[in-house]
Each structure stands twice: as C-alpha cells, then as structure tokens.
Amino acid sequence: MPEWVNEWVPVLQLVLNAGALIGGAVIWKLYVDNLKAASAVKDATIQSVEKSRDHWREKAEELEKRSPEVVEKSLAERIQIRDAEITRFKADREFDKIALRTLEIDKAELEQDLFRTRGFRAMLALEDGYEDNGGPNDETALLLEESPKSIEVVYIGEVGVDSGQLMVTDPCYIDQEWKRESFAIVRAPDRSDDTVYPYSYNGACNATLNGGGHGQLGYALGHAGAGVAFQTAWGDGGYPVFAEKHDGRIVRVYVNVG
Template sequence: MALVDSVTEWVQIVLNAGAIVTGGIVWKMYFENLKATIGTKDAERALASKQVDYWREKAVELEKRSPEAVERVLADRISIREDEIARLTNDKNMGSEELQRVTEEVKLLQRDLDQTKGFRAVLAMEQPDPDDPEYEEYLEYLADREDGVVEMEVVFLGTVGVDSGQLMITDPFYVDDQWQSEPYLSRRSYRDTQTGAILTEGEDFAAFDQPLEILGGAAPKDLIVSGRLAQLPDPEPPETFKYSYNGACQATLSRGYGELLYRDTGEVGAGVAFQSGWGDGFYGVFGEKHDGRIVRVYVNCGADPVALAKSEPEDSTPAPTA
C-alpha cells in the first residue's frame, strides 16, 4: 500500500512537471507569435508612413505647379526685387544729393579762391615798378613805415547816377581835350519777314516806339513782338573803341568793358568803360585810404547807396593793419 502511494506521488509529480513544461512551451510559442505580429505591424506602419511621405511630396510638387503657387512665388520674388530697387534708388539719391552738396561747396571754394587771387593781384599792383617816376617816393614812404603798419580807412565818397547802364573812369582834363562827339550807333538790324526789307536802328528809325510809314504806320517794337521783324545777327564789334559815347557803348555792349583811345594818339589810356552791375540807378562810391591817401576806389553797383551811407559812421577811426 505504501508502494502504491509512493508511485502515485511520483506519477503526480511527473504529470505536474509535464504540465508545467507544456505550459511554458505554449507561452513561449504565444510570445513568439505576438512578437512576430508586432514586427509585422511595425513594418506595415513604416510602409504606410513611407507611402504617406511619398504622396505628401507628390501633393507638394503638384501644389508648386499650381497657378496660385507660381503666383505666390513670383509675388515674393517681385517684392524682394522691389525692396532691392528701393534701397538702390535711395542709395543713389543719397549719393546724388551728397555729390551735389560737395559740388556746390567746391564751386563756393573756387569762387572764394578766384576772389582771393583777384584781390591779391590788386594788392600787387599797389607797388609801382622801378621805372615809375614815383618809385623813389614810394621807397621813402616805406622807409617812414619801418614797422610795416599802415593806417587803413574806408570812407563813403558819394553816389554816382547811371542812366545808360554803364560807367566810365577818366581824367576830367581829357573830357575837353580828347572827347569825340559821336552819338551811339546801335547797328541792330531787323528784317521784315513780309517784304524782306532791312531796317537798322539809328538809320531807319530812332526809337522802337516810332511809327514808320514803311511798316504801314506800325512801330518796330510791336512788329518785333508779333514776329514780323526778325533781328539779324549783330556785326562783329570793333577791336578798338574811341573816346566817345558811342565807343563806350560799343565796349560795354560787346565785352562788358573796354579801354578807350586818345583822340590824338590813338593809344589806350583815355578812359575805361564798364557795365554797371544792376543797370540804371544811383550807386555808392567808396574810397580806401592808406595813411590818408586814397589808393583804391570801389563802385558798389549792387547795393542801396543811401543805406550804405547811413551805415558808415560820421567819424570813423582808422584801423591799424599790418
């Protein structure tokens, strides 16, 4: 009986062990199958993801080819180019403005330089040549001024009237001795576009508002405005100018200034004629005194002489200048 019980226990142990081994095998097979299933799902998911990426790329590519996408890309590119053009234009404008500013500064500096050169030339002319009769007197004058200090003073000399747009510098003695009575000869000529006739101022008419029979009673100025009278080119000005009113006019109208000849010798020196800066009027004349001597005279043709005279002190004190 004891033997049977012992055998039964061993049989039970063997059966239990077999059941455990069989269960382990079953569980292993289940886990292997589950693992394989999970791997398959991962592969399917990866494949699906690749397919999604593929079709997404296709969709983006097709979208890029659509008119809307092309329009958007072009609009972006145009916007970038417009911004670049605006920047370049702004840089160009700034560069042009800077260049213009610098150019104006150069012009101003050049003008100041020219004025300085002109004034320096005038100062150099103050010293007489060794051949000048007054050269010895000039040396004595310098010897008395060993310190080199010259008492300078600018005084208002008066006003000069202008009715012909020009002035003349001359020695009053020459007016009676060398002056030639010669009226102004304009020499301005006009062609009548209807008849072809040539009319010369001073020969065919004395004034532009003078009615002329040859023009049907009309005045030259009216026909010039209407275009019937056409001005012809002015003739070449003479190379020299007489000491006369006509000579002064020819000089100032052709060059703006000119030297006038002595009547007797035909040499220059009788006078100098020049245009006034602003035409007719009354202009202030100023003298620059060095130690009481007038060494320069200025005619201010661009200012009100009355205002200038008022601005001058009645008792001006000379200012020492080296």
C-alpha cells in the first residue's frame, strides 16, 4: 500500500469522527428543541385552563352574591349536572365507587342548599306582601325606590337547641328583666296571639307549647316586647343562621329550623 494512503487514513478517520459528533450534536439539539416546544405547549394549555377556571370561579362567586332567585337557578343547574354525571358514571362499570359516592354527597348538599334558598324566598315573598296600615308611608316608599347596589345572603353561624325552641331578645334585658320562676306547664290551646307570657324559661315553654307554637314574652311591668319564643320543627340540634346584607348592612336574619 502506498505511503500516502497510510498518511491520509488517520486524517480521514478524524474527519469521519468529527462529522459523527456534529451529526449527533444536531440530532440532540433537535430533540431538546422538540422537548422545549412540547413543554411550551403544555404550559400554554395549563395557563388557558387556569384562566378558564378563574373566569368561571368569578362567575360562580358573582352569582352566589346575587338575589335568591339567581342562587336557586344556579343550584338547580348544578344539580342537573350532578345528575347527568351520576347517570354517566353508573353506566361505566369501571368507575371508582368512592368517586360516585362523593358526587352523590355533593348533590345532596346542593339539594339542601336549594331547599334553604326556596324557604328564604318564601319568607321574602311573605314580607313583600305585608302592608302596614294599608300601605307604606312616605319614608318607606322612598327607601323602596333606593334599591341597594349589592345584595348577598351569607352564613353567620349556628345556634344550638336543647329545648326544642328558640327565643329572640335583646341581650341587655337578660340581667334586667329575666325572671327565676318555677317551671309549670299550663295547657291553654285556645289562647290568643296577643297573650303575653313572663320573660322566663317557664314563660317561653308555655308560649311555644300552647296555640301555634310561638308567643310574646313581656317585661317586668307586663307589656310585650322583651322577646319572642317559637318552636323548632326538627326539635333539638344545631341550626344554621343566615343574614341578608344590603350594601354590607344586615337587614334580615333567617334561621332554618325545619
């Protein structure tokens, strides 16, 4: 073999190795670029989903802060969605039973909220139909014309019941007017709604156990106004209390006792 061939063999091998390295580097760069592109697509998708989530979250919060009619409609639509999901998941034999149970619990909670909202709407309807002495006075009419900018119903706490009844009163009367008297139930089913009972535990029990299950409690001098006692439909337990706020001010309080 000629000597020039032996001299060019190493050079040729060097050139081939360099070409292989360059080709490998190009392939590696293309692979890395492909991974970066895929990652960018995933990031864009995540951002799009997060924006959509935040948008619908804002929509939900806005609906929840509106009137009871809108809240009821939203709850009814969400219940329909849960019903459709439950039907679809039941048809799928491989669906996880735990997830199905979670959806059913979620639906039951929504139905309970819808029931409470309808009760609150009924209370508002009764109040709207009430007219004092034939109709509102000038001051009331002016207030009705000035509608609040924002109306929301919020949960403000829970009240516990161990005697099957509740009482509405001003806390300052407890030390001044409350009576310590013997407990004795006197049945009087024909009593009048104008009957005034003593401002005491015995008086509250007699008020709620006679007639319509409610009654007025009087001051020490005998006139009404110290408090109002009424039965709870479900007896003892813990009951949620909701407040209706107009522009941040509480104008109504609603206790779901049944």
